[in-house]
Amino acid sequence: xxxxxxxxxxxxxxxxxxxDERVFLMGEDVGRYGGCYAVTKGLLEEFGEAxxxxxxxxxxxxxxxxxxxxxxxxxxxVEIMTVNFxxxxxxxxxxxxxTIPHMSGGQFAVPLVIRMATGAGRQLAAQHSHSLEGWYxxxxxxxxxxxxxxxxxxxxxxxxxxxxxxxxxxxxxxxxNMEAELAADAGAVPLCGAAVRRAxxxxxxxxxxxxxxxxxxxxxxxxxxxxxxxxxxxxxxRPLDDATIMASLARTRRILVVDEGxxxxxxxxxxxxxxxxxxxxxxxxxxxxxxxVEVPIPYPKxxxxxxxxxxxxxxxxxxxLVRPSGRSx
Amino acid sequence: MTAKPHLDRExxxxxxxxxxxxxxxxxxxxxxxxxxxxRGFLHLYVGEEANxxxxxxxxxxxxxxxxxxxxxxxxxxxxxxxxxxxxEMYGKANGTSAGRGGSMHxxxxxxxxxxxxxxxxxxxxxxxxxxxxxxxxxxxGVAVCLFGEGAVAEGEFHExxxxxxxxxxxxxxxxxxxxxxxxxxxxxxxxxxxIFRKAESYxxxxxxxxxMDVVAVEVAALGALERIRGGxxxxxxxxxxxxxxxxxxxxxQLYRDRAEVERWKERDPIRRFGDWATASxxxxxxxxxxxxxxxxAEVDAAVAFAxxxxxxxxxxxxxxxxxxxxxx
Ligand SMILES: Cc1ncc(C[n+]2csc(CCOP(=O)(O)OP(=O)(O)O)c2C)c(N)n1
Numbered sequence: 001x002x003x004x005x006x007x008x009x010x011x012x013x014x015x016x017x018x019x020d021e022r023v024f025l026m027g028e029d030v031g032r033y034g035g036c037y038a039v040t041k042g043l044l045e046e047f048g049e050a051x052x053x054x055x056x057x058x059x060x061x062x063x064x065x066x067x068x069x070x071x072x073x074x075x076x077x078v079e080i081m082t083v084n085f086x087x088x089x090x091x092x093x094x095x096x097x098x099t100i101p102h103m104s105g106g107q108f109a110v111p112l113v114i115r116m117a118t119g120a121g122r123q124l125a126a127q128h129s130h131s132l133e134g135w136y137x138x139x140x141x142x143x144x145x146x147x148x149x150x151x152x153x154x155x156x157x158x159x160x161x162x163x164x165x166x167x168x169x170x171x172x173x174x175x176x177n178m179e180a181e182l183a184a185d186a187g188a189v190p191l192c193g194a195a196v197r198r199a200x201x202x203x204x205x206x207x208x209x210x211x212x213x214x215x216x217x218x219x220x221x222x223x224x225x226x227x228x229x230x231x232x233x234x235x236x237x238r239p240l241d242d243a244t245i246m247a248s249l250a251r252t253r254r255i256l257v258v259d260e261g262x263x264x265x266x267x268x269x270x271x272x273x274x275x276x277x278x279x280x281x282x283x284x285x286x287x288x289x290x291x292x293v294e295v296p297i298p299y300p301k302x303x304x305x306x307x308x309x310x311x312x313x314x315x316x317x318x319x320x321l322v323r324p325s326g327r328s329x
Numbered sequence: 330m331t332a333k334p335h336l337d338r339e340x341x342x343x344x345x346x347x348x349x350x351x352x353x354x355x356x357x358x359x360x361x362x363x364x365x366x367x368r369g370f371l372h373l374y375v376g377e378e379a380n381x382x383x384x385x386x387x388x389x390x391x392x393x394x395x396x397x398x399x400x401x402x403x404x405x406x407x408x409x410x411x412x413x414x415x416x417e418m419y420g421k422a423n424g425t426s427a428g429r430g431g432s433m434h435x436x437x438x439x440x441x442x443x444x445x446x447x448x449x450x451x452x453x454x455x456x457x458x459x460x461x462x463x464x465x466x467x468x469x470g471v472a473v474c475l476f477g478e479g480a481v482a483e484g485e486f487h488e489x490x491x492x493x494x495x496x497x498x499x500x501x502x503x504x505x506x507x508x509x510x511x512x513x514x515x516x517x518x519x520x521x522x523x524i525f526r527k528a529e530s531y532x533x534x535x536x537x538x539x540x541m542d543v544v545a546v547e548v549a550a551l552g553a554l555e556r557i558r559g560g561x562x563x564x565x566x567x568x569x570x571x572x573x574x575x576x577x578x579x580x581x582q583l584y585r586d587r588a589e590v591e592r593w594k595e596r597d598p599i600r601r602f603g604d605w606a607t608a609s610x611x612x613x614x615x616x617x618x619x620x621x622x623x624x625x626a627e628v629d630a631a632v633a634f635a636x637x638x639x640x641x642x643x644x645x646x647x648x649x650x651x652x653x654x655x656x657x
Binding site: 008024027050053055058060061062063064065067068069070071073074076091095096100101102103105106107108109111113117140141143166194231 | 349356393395398424425426428429430434436437438443444446448452453455456457458459460461463466473485488489491492495496573578643647648649650651653654655656
């Protein structure tokens with residue numbers, strides 16, 4: 001049946017609440033309001049106040065409470081409205097969730113799921129448009145996923161709840177309205193393992209989240225020009241699936257990483273470093289990157305568009321990689 | 330009716346014995362630190378023992394504890410064995426966390442000890458979560474959260490008190506007010522220095538207690554726990570106390586007078602309770618000596634246990650960074 005990314009997440013949460021009585025949801029405006037992106041609409045009526053918990057504007061306390069409840073044996077899903085506000089809970093995420101299993105010598109696990117919206121594209125200006133998932137991917141002890149399809153949105157939440165570790169799920173804001181087919185019995189999707197979304201032989205576009213869909217459109221354009229791009233959807237930023245990236249590179253010998261996040265110290269830098277370490281002799285050209293421009297995301301549409309990868313800029317960067325304009329071919 | 334401890338000879342021995350165990354353990358820790366057996370940060374609890382012992386006596390096995398980096402006393406009073414605790418201070422594989430945490434990060438699943446936390450205020454949200462889990466599961470346990478008055482300035486304190494009160498969670502907040510956060514006297518950091526008033530502003534019942542009096546702390550804790558178990562929601566105790574030693578082993582204590590320290594030492598909770606118990610005929614001087622000797626022997630054995638411990642193999646460096654399963 002045809003449904004939306006938003007609805008796929010809601011169904012995943014409903015499934016989880018029905019499947020496991022240890023699961024509950026908490027966050028700002030998840031109940032009465034229905035979620036700031038309407039993901040959780042109707043769940044309060046269906047599951048009640050005890051399991052669908054509206055919290056005050058206290059990111060640190062309710063994320064920390066999720067950690068405590070997870071350590072005590074429950075399976076909380078914590079919704080942080082957006083990644084921008086998760087900065088107020090950084091202490092709990094980085095100092096507690098990520099460290100306690102190791103620091104306790106394995107006595108305590110933190111089986112916690114934190115969901116949050118991420119990214120730019122809705123003209124919300126700098127404080128509501130960060131793409132900081134790559135930042136979180138820096139932290140050992142966390143798992144970081146970014147589902148870009150309905151199957152993944154539904155199935156990764158399932159796997160995240162079964163995982164004994166803290167899992168952060170990043171939902172790019174422009175994906176919520178995306179429509180696609182989703183099987184009624186769509187099941188769990190593993191948290192690790194990149195997916196080849198389009199096969200190709202001339203270059204690898206490595207990306208995730210909303211940039212995946214732009215990259216797929218760019219790949220179609222390239223195909224009309226006789227260039228076959230392979231498109232890799234990372235799905236997980238920590239751990240990274242090196243094997244799938246290197247296997248693709250071995251086929252195409254060229255790689256372009258497309259990331260809405262900033263370039264300096266970003267996940268694109270990490271991927272290029274790994275390519276240099278593991279795939280150097282497969283490269284026919286230096287690894288390339290198309291990232292968010294290093295500026296606080298501006299409000300006006302034309303500037304916001306210019307600040308993050310778009311179909312046209314992906315297309316141009318891919319073309320440059322395969323048929324460099326500075327050199328004759 | 331308010332809960333009262335039954336202060337018979339056995340209980341008096343227990344209270345004093347526990348305080349002595351903590352005191353002697355930590356004095357040995359200080360020596361071991363100068364011998365470089367214990368490294369990193371070491372925060373001693375000397376002078377504050379009555380709080381840990383009074384609170385721990387009021388708890389049941391179903392209750393859980395969230396503590397700070399100054400937690401050796403809490404851990405011992407809760408029943409964590411001294412050997413593994415000392416081994417953790419050494420960083421040995423036979424320590425409570427296999428040495429990974431050290432002095433500031435004692436964890437123990439068996440006694441529901443959810444960690445020493447070295448981020449000031451960082452433990453309060455965890456305690457709210459433990460209380461929430463207890464409430465959602467309909468359990469009878471209470472989450473006890475210990476922290477210093479320095480934590481009161483952190484946002485996490487206010488967020489956590491509000492949330493616990495809003496959701497009527499079974500959490501006992503215990504602020505050990507030793508008047509200094511490192512070198513900052515409370516008057517230099519707080520606009521309202523009566524900490525319990527802040528808790529009251531969240532509609533949490535709060536009391537100020539003499540934290541140098543083990544019986545007073547126990548009575549206050551029993552009352553607070555009784556109210557929590559009766560469904561009254563979170564409770565707050567402000568234990569007025571003092572640390573006799575430096576903040577950590579790196580502190581030259583330039584921020585306070587020696588005379589002030591000496592004045593507080595006159596209220597040493599161990600001497601005070603011992604004097605009272607002997608004067609009232611509950612204990613004999615010989616009893617106290619026997620307790621001291623037993624504690625001293627236990628510390629010796631703990632040091633031997635730690636010394637005999639192995640180091641974690643370097644191959645296990647990354648173990649438990651990600652867990653394979655939730656421990657049963
Ligand atoms: C968030 C944070 N800020 C600063 C520090 C450094 N620090 C460690 S202990 C401490 C003082 C805390 O005092 P208090 O909470 O009263 O506890 P006490 O040490 O007196 O037991 C400070 C500032 C820290 N560990 N965490």
